[in-house]
Amino acid sequence: MKTVSETDTHDPSADDSVLFRVEGRTGVVTLNRPRALNALTHPMVLRIAEALDGWADDPAVEQVLIRGSGERGLCAGGDIRAIHDDAKAGNTASAGFWRDEYRLNARIARYPKPYVALMDGIVMGGGVGVSSHGSVRVVTERSRVAMPETGIGFVPDVGGTWLLGRAPGRLGTHLALTGTSVGAADALLCGLADHFVPAERLPELTAALAGAPAQEVLPRYAATPAPGVLAGRRSWIDHCYAADTVEEIVERLLGQGEPEAKEAAETILAKSPTALKTTLAAVRRAAALGTLEQALAQEFRVSCNALTSPDLVEGIRAQVVDKDRAPRWSPPTLAEVTEADVERFFAPLGEDRELHLP
DSSP: OOOSEEOOOSOTTTOOSEEEEEETTEEEEEEOOGGGTTOBOHHHHHHHHHHHHHHHTOTTOOEEEEEESSSSEEEOOBOHHHHHHHHHHTOOHHHHHHHHHHHHHHHHHTOSSOEEEEEOBEEETHHHHTTTTSSEEEEOTTOEEEOOGGGGTOOOOTTHHHHHHTSSTTHHHHHHHHOOOBOHHHHHHTTSOSEEOOGGGHHHHHHHHTTSOHHHHGGGTOBOOOOOSSGGGHHHHHHHTTSSSHHHHHHHHHTSOOHHHHHHHHHHHTSOHHHHHHHHHHHHHHHTSSOHHHHHHHHHHHHHHHTTOHHHHHHHIIIIISOOOOOOOSSOSGGGOOHHHHHGGGSOOOTTTSOOOO
8 A cells, every 4th residue: 555645747846736645545636726716727637637547547546536725615616717818818728728627527527446526615617527527426514516607608517517407307407597506415416416424524534535445435424414405496496497498487487486486587687698598508408418528528619619708708807807796798688699699609619629528
């Protein structure tokens, strides 16, 4: 058995934004940008992929664990300020980032060894991509899991449309359009996680994983989370989100007479109209696809085409850059977003630019 040792093949003085160690039989990935809520950068994605490739062929590493440093969360997503600057300048660096990020998401989903994700605290966007495709997904009472992209004029990616398209009933559509974050019980219900472990026991769990397989260790630490809220709302969620269009979904929500349904409608109406309609189409199309890889290829088209959408730059400006929380969407209403506007996001990129995954 290996002792605790550094396995990072890069110069450690060059970048400590993600750390790699082998602890006993477990390869440990620690996202290490706590002040940025461990947001992913392109170099981090490449280094994680390199470590996973190395550990896949290392007989001394029997499983992989990913966690976040600090107390606030595993990962709040990608570095959207960098995406804002790239899109505003008309550059293509974001497309390169997404290409490698989505490849990593697919790699995690097909990883030949147990991949344990500690989804403690905030887990959003790209954080979902590096955790919810894993084979062993652990949430705590502090977990807040979300795909909040419609609020910045974007569409769920990193395999999010695949995951949400397979949630029970219409729960995934509700989460995709509203961007609502869910706690442990609801993450389990929606298929975004597998086990609940109290946060105070995570250090013990991590230590135990150094000496034994995850399937042997987890039963000693898994518990029952506090009740969630989505199970009790299934009746109106399933009815309202079965509608054909976003407009009709909103109309049904407002007509339910339920305070939570009205709140959901108001939340939706604050999001980018173009992103909402594209998201509804993306989730429904992903649900009909046969593999995660196909969904990621579709998401890559949508994401790249979003780089030329005014709402992406405007949404990030309002939420992250200027923080005025007052985005000026274009077009500003759902009624003004045409089918052609939505189809533009799914348009082929050209054979040399498409994302091809095995």
